[in-house]
Amino acid sequence: MKPSKLTITDLELCQTEDQSWTVLHKDLDAHYRSTHGAKAESDWVFIKGTRLSEQDTWTIGELGFGLGTNLSTALALHGSRKQQTPLHYIGIDHQPIPPSIVEQTLSPSQYRDWLLDLLQQIDRGQTIAVVEPTEHIRLELHATNLASATLPxxxxxxxxxxxxxxxxxxxxxxxxxxxxxxxxxxxEGILATYGAAGHARRAMANAGFWLASTKGFGRKREMTIASSSQECISHGTLIKKYPPFMELKP
Ligand SMILES: C[S@@+](CC[C@H](N)C(=O)[O-])C[C@H]1O[C@@H](n2cnc3c(N)ncnc32)[C@H](O)[C@@H]1O
Structure with missing residues (x-):
C-alpha cells in the first residue's frame, strides 16, 4: 500500500549529538538518522562503508532518500575533492518529506538548494525529479516503492x-x-547498511551478495557491507556462514 503524503505535523525535528539535524517519524516512532550524530552516522555507515572516495565514477543508488543526509554528505565530500569525478545519484523514496523540512535541517548552501529543488518537483506531483546543477553532477529522486522502481x-x-x-x-x-x-x-559495487540482524543478512546472501561485518555506528556493535565481489568488501570481516545464494529455510 502506498503510504500517505507526509506533512510537517507527522515529523518532529531533533538535533543530534554532532549538532546535525534529523527528524522523528511520529507514526513509525523512528528517527531518520541516529540521534548520536546524523551526519557522523552517514559518513561512517554509508560513505566509508561503500568506499565511495576510492571510486573513479560515483554512481550511487539509495533506498530511502529521507532528509537527504546521505546525499548531502556525499555531495560535500565530492565538492571538497580536486578531481571533477562524475557523480550520478538515484534515490528512491515512497514517502518523500515536505521540502520545507530541508530548509530547517540543512544550513544554506548550494547542496541544500539542489535537495530542495528535487523535493519541490516531487511536491508539485512529479514521480521522478531531476537536478543537473553542473556537467558532472546529476541527481534523481524517484517517488516510488523499491518494488515498482525502474532502475538501471x-x-x-x-x-x-x-x-x-x-x-x-x-x-x-x-x-x-x-x-x-x-x-x-x-x-564490484558495494552496498552498505546499518542492519546486522541474522534474517537481514540471510536475505542479502540469498540475493547473491558476499557479506562482511564492520563496526556499527554509535551504540550499534555491527553493520553490514555486501558485494558480488568478495575482494571489494575486504575492509570488513567476511561472514562465511552466509554465502552468496544461500537457501533460506522455509
Ligand atoms: C531512515 S529514512 C532514510 C534517511 C535518509 N537516507 C537520509 O540520509 O536522510 C528511511 C526512508 O526510507 C523510505 N522507505 C522505506 N521503505 C521504502 C520502500 N520500500 N520503498 C521506498 N522508500 C522506502 C522512507 O519513506 C524513509 O524516507
Missing part, C-alpha cells in the same frame, strides 16, 4: 540501503528487495 542495471558502484528497520519496513529487507538492488549494482 549493472550501474551503481555504491548503494546506500537505508530504509527504516525491518519492523517498520519489512518489504525493504527481503531477498526480493536485495535482488532488485543487486541487479542495479556493478559486480
Amino acid at each position: 542495471t549493472n550501474w551503481a558502484v555504491a548503494f546506500f540501503h537505508d530504509p527504516f528497520g525491518p519492523k517498520s519496513n519489512p518489504e525493504a529487507w527481503t531477498p526480493e528487495a536485495f535482488t532488485t538492488i543487486r541487479n542495479c549494482m556493478t559486480q
